[in-house]
Amino acid sequence: MTTTSIPIRFGRLRWLFIVLAMSPRSSRIALTDDTVDVRMGWAFHTTFPRASVRTATVADRPVWWSIGVHGWRGEWLVNGSADGVVWLAIEPSARARVLGFPVALRRLGVSVDAPSALVHELVVPDTGPRA
Numbered sequence: 001m002t003t004t005s006i007p008i009r010f011g012r013l014r015w016l017f018i019v020l021a022m023s024p025r026s027s028r029i030a031l032t033d034d035t036v037d038v039r040m041g042w043a044f045h046t047t048f049p050r051a052s053v054r055t056a057t058v059a060d061r062p063v064w065w066s067i068g069v070h071g072w073r074g075e076w077l078v079n080g081s082a083d084g085v086v087w088l089a090i091e092p093s094a095r096a097r098v099l100g101f102p103v104a105l106r107r108l109g110v111s112v113d114a115p116s117a118l119v120h121e122l123v124v125p126d127t128g129p130r131a
Helices: 015-021 113-123
Strands: 005-006 027-029 035-041 044-049 055-060 068-072 075-079 085-098 103-109
Touching: 005 113, 015 068, 027 113, 044 103, 055 113, 075 085
Parallel strands: 075 103
Antiparallel strands: 005 027, 027 035, 035 044, 044 085, 055 085, 068 075, 085 103
16 A cells, blocks of 8 residues: 655744654654545644545635644644645545544544645546656
């Protein structure tokens, strides 16, 4: 099974995340043929079936109002940068852990360096070996 690791994007406040033990080294999206695993240090973790991703869309503007791990009622944003956010609609809802507490996850925003590549990876079906 192949795993593709995609780092979470961090901006100017990268140093703050490092101080809070949510460094780029411990924050990533790992895609396998069957699962999506998202982790931001100790603050956020989820693993759900890849088939549960109904849509993946690039945010049309920066999420300037906040960075970190935050959300409510099934909608969570996990970002180290206001730019490069991809929103995933997840159905059926998944489970995640935020600060160690279980939460429901129906929509997830995550910041990455190449948002279009992540969208492509999640929504384009694998048609076999690539050249």
